[in-house]
Amino acid sequence: MAGPQVVIIGAGVVGAALADELSIKGWDNVTLVDQGPLPEPGGSSSHAPGLVFQTTASKTMTELASYTVEKLCSLDVEGEPCFLQVGGLEVATTPARLAELHRRAGWARAWGVAAEVVDPDRCLELAPLLDRDQVLGGLHVPTDGLAKAVRAVQAQVTRAAGRGVRVLERTEVLDVLTEDGRVTGVATSAGELPAEIVVCCAGIWGQKVAGMVGMTLPLTPLAHQLAWTGQVPALAGQTEEALRPILRHQEADLYYREHFDQLAIGYYGHRPMPVGVTEILGVDDAEVMPSVQPFTEEDFAEAWRETNSLLPGTAGAKIEEGINGLFSFTTDDMPLLGESNQVKGFWVAEAVWVTHSAGVGRAMAEWLVDGHCSSFDLHACDVNRFEQHHLAPDYVVARGCQNFVEIYDIKHPLQPMEDPRPLRTSPFYQRQRELGGFFLEAGGWERPHWYEANAGLVDRDNWDIPVPNNDPNDWAAQYWSPIVGAEAQYTREAVAIYDMTALKRLEVSGPGAAAFLTRMCTSTVDKSVGSVTYTLLLDSDGGIRSDITVARLGRDQFQVGANGNLDLDWLTRHLPTGDADGSVAVRDITPGTCCLGLWGPRARDVLQPLTRDDFSADGLKYFRGRQTYLGNVPVTALRLSYVGELGWELYTTADMGQKLWDTLWAAGAEHGLIAAGRGAFNSLRLEKGYRSFGADMTFEHDPWETGVGFAVKADKPEFVGQQAALRRRDRVTRRLSCLTLTRPGATVLGNEPVYSPDGSVVGYVTSAAYGYTIGAGIAYAWLPAELSTPGTELRIGYFDSRLPARVAEEPLFDPKMTRLRS
Structure with a gap:
């Protein structure tokens, strides 16, 4: 027999598809078990109406549906189509x-x-x-069309059985057996099934089966x-x-x-x-x-x-x-796929409807057999993406019910969760409310998008703030205010503070921390104390798992600026075993800390009087950090700027957060300091060409096509994905490219198609915003490499219009980095 011992719990459309796909890839030491009779065991698949509408705003979900259509069109049962x-x-x-x-x-x-x-x-x-x-x-x-779900189960189970998969119907799962943090088997009404891998495809019973290993699924x-x-x-x-x-x-x-x-x-x-x-x-x-x-x-x-x-x-x-x-x-309308972070070998493929079933079967088979999924980007489906509060029983039910209510609603890309809120607030929240903050939600955090206190900036004579997104209707202009443009331009001319608390922060510490991060990161991080490094985490296939910053705060202490819980999960899974690399600990420090970005040409004027340390251009250089005091507040200051201006990320403990705000606010009064929101932040970062993981780049992209190949150091000690990434360096067929819209005031929302001059679809938009400094709409898009040359004329589909756009040199703002290094 080929492959490890695998038990799949649940023989509906997902379990059947996975059994079939695993057997296609040569694994036949597989048992498919279900409590009901096949091919109609009694779960959701058995009564599903089978309508397959492929199109959603998610590229991944649409591709999973398209593969499901393709596969089911090729299957039949005794001449009857699936x-x-x-x-x-x-x-x-x-x-x-x-x-x-x-x-x-x-x-x-x-x-x-x-x-x-x-x-x-x-x-x-x-x-x-x-x-x-x-x-x-x-x-x-x-x-689109009708999936015959029961027939699809029968066809795929029959094919899998023909390749050696064992099928047990009318067999109840009583327990999942574990030892030393890994699965060893499944106890059933027909006896024990030994297993190295158990995959829960139990559908509406998923919570019950996952609970057998102590895993909580946010499923209702x-x-x-x-x-x-x-x-x-x-x-x-x-x-x-x-x-x-x-x-x-x-x-x-x-x-x-x-x-x-x-x-x-x-x-x-x-x-x-x-x-x-x-x-x-x-x-x-x-x-x-x-x-x-x-x-x-x-x-x-x-x-x-x-x-x-x-x-x-x-x-x-x-x-x-x-x-x-x-x-x-689920709480976010996406499936639950992947391996438990507590019990090795226990996997789930849950909250998957017939529409995406065969696609998920293929994705899971690739993940299990190859160690990664090459056909689909699964970052938004990974079961380990959730924060702790996402798993609260009341939250799970409330969000599941609300998603049911909103399933056919017209949703804006920025539309926040409305209830339950607020859940997570930074120490700056009260001050932000006093300034009239307009809050959206990110990972449970209340995050200002703009501040009504800055409304008076809109009418400045030297600023032209067009009203984007209002063609063909004002629906697209929701969650926008001209204040966004005023805050962006003010940051370029003066100084502003930005609440960066919602970004995940990890501490990696211990005698083996430097060696561990050297093995995980594409850039050299084993440098002097005070160094800050932009780097990547790669998968074994050379695809990007995340982009992070690593600040060395001590010989054995590093602070990692991460993108979310998946980074914590990835690093934790790769922790060394035994004493080979020394002891290493990875800890989420986000809840106990907070962060303000202080950025703009006058940032040093605000900061320097508050500290006895030298924060001059030479005293703390770009991409360096220092632990210091600002007044009475202990601060970790990193000279970084995601908006492309002079400034620092300033971290302190949550208990000192409001004092940090007040200290900066008082010092900044004479320099015109304002608070600015996420709307301005996004505009400024696109002008500077900074990528956002999850939008501009995901698991399916490599460093070279994404434009972050500079973060891959080929001559450093070996790191995860190194050889695979280097093999991809000369095989670039697509590129993440910067487009500017040539129609005055025009911008788009994201996920729009990009058309070549002959009218064919050649790519899609990732991030978009209006660039108030450059006076044009900006859209980053994935394009064929041959169309990514600056000057290439293209069009972006926006509702029923096609907006003219042009590939631009990047970055659009401060290409020589003079402002950042000033």
Whole structure:
């Protein structure tokens, strides 16, 4: 047998797909176990309506769906297909929804899915049941369609079994066995199954199975209504299951699919109905199946009225039956994939719907067999991405319910979580409120986007602050104020403080700390005390895991400026065992500390009088740090600037945070110090060309194509991913490129498609903002290498417009770094 001993718990569409994909890659020492009968074991897959709309704002989720479509189209069971590719149609009945459909069409094209916004007449041709007078247009995706979930389970399980995978149905999992922090097997009603790897694909039972190893999953099963009509007169005599596109009416939280001469109707407009995992019945106890609860007709009444209005032909039919079917929702609408950080060998693939099932199966198989996933970027799906408060039971249920309510809402890219808030506040919060801070949310932190106290700066005679994002409608201008532009320009001319507390901070310490970070980082970090280094963390395939800063504060003490909990997880997983590298500890110090960025040409005028240390250009050089006092406040000062101006990141303990603010505020009064928000920060960092992990670069990108190859030192001692990265250096076929929009005042939101002069899609936008210093909209985008030459003329799809743009030399501001080094 090939491969380690693997037990997959759950034989729904995800478990079946994973078993199949592992066997394709040559692992056949695999057991697939489920408590129910196959191919219909009783979980969400067994009742899923199967509608596959591929398009979302997430590139990863769209690609997972596209692979699912591709694979299921290739499968059948005794000649019966596993996918009915009838296409998908999303209709708009309001101008706001029509604008959103244009935006969705842009996402589809950006991620490689053919899509077209069609007029009402074409909508009627595609879906004759529609009321032509209500429809303003629709998004048509020809490759969408219906997944036959039970059939897909059967096809993939049969293929996997044919390659040697053992399949156990009607077998209940009683426990996951562990020893010394790693899995050893699974106890079942049919006996013990030895295992080196256990993968939980248990769906709505995921919390229960994960709990067997002490793992908390931020997952909530919620009931979702699905009903079937009797015969619809307009479909009478239809002998094929589905002939017309699956249909979505998101304005009313509805979707539809044909079932011969009937319609299935799915509804998200009812009250959230969360179900605790202990309330879900077992296979033998459920009347229909465990994932199906009794239909509550009163919750469906509005759905039926809206259906009769949009689809007048249904008025002659009636609802024959319905269910409240259970599906899994998470706190951030993304799946839960990856290995437990507490129990080695215990993996999860949870909160995955039929739409993405085969894609997740492939992704997990690559991750398990190859050590990384090469087909999809999984950074936003990694189960270890969450902060501790994200796992609180009340939070998990509240966010799951809210995501259910908002599932078809038109969401702005900056739209924050509204409840529960506030959760995490920096020591500066009260002062920020006094200044009229407009807060958005990041990782639970309240973070000002701008300050109303700066409204008077907007009318300065020498500043031209256009109002971006207001074409074609003012929806895009939400979460924007002209104050953003004023704060950005003021930072360039004077001085401002920025709250940087939300950024993750780690401490790496111990006798082996320098050796450990040398092995993990692409740059040389074993330098003198006071050194600060920009560096990368790479995966074994040379892809970027993160970009970080490493400040050496002592011989055996380093402070790491990280991007999130995944960096903590990555470093912790790679800690040395035994005494080979000496003892090393990695600790999250974010909750007990805080940070202010003090930046601008007058920053030194504010700072120097507060300390006896020399903060001149030579006294503390760029990318150097020092532990000092500002007045009575102990501070770690790092001479860094993410906005491209003279200044420092100033760290202190949380108890001294407000005193730090007040000390700087008092000292800055004579120099015109202001507080500035995240809106200005983002504009300034794009003018300077600084990348943002998670937006501009992710796991799928390497240093060379991203433009951060300077952080890879080929001649330093070996580091994780070194050889793989160096092999990729001369194979660059795409580049992260800076575009400026040539239409005055124009800007975009992010995730838009980029078109070549001949009209073909050639890339997509990552980050975007208006550059107030340069007087133009800025968009970073992934482009083919041959189109990344400065001066190349392109267009960016923005709603139903195509905005002219030009590839620019970068950085756009201060290319010689004179301001940073002043």
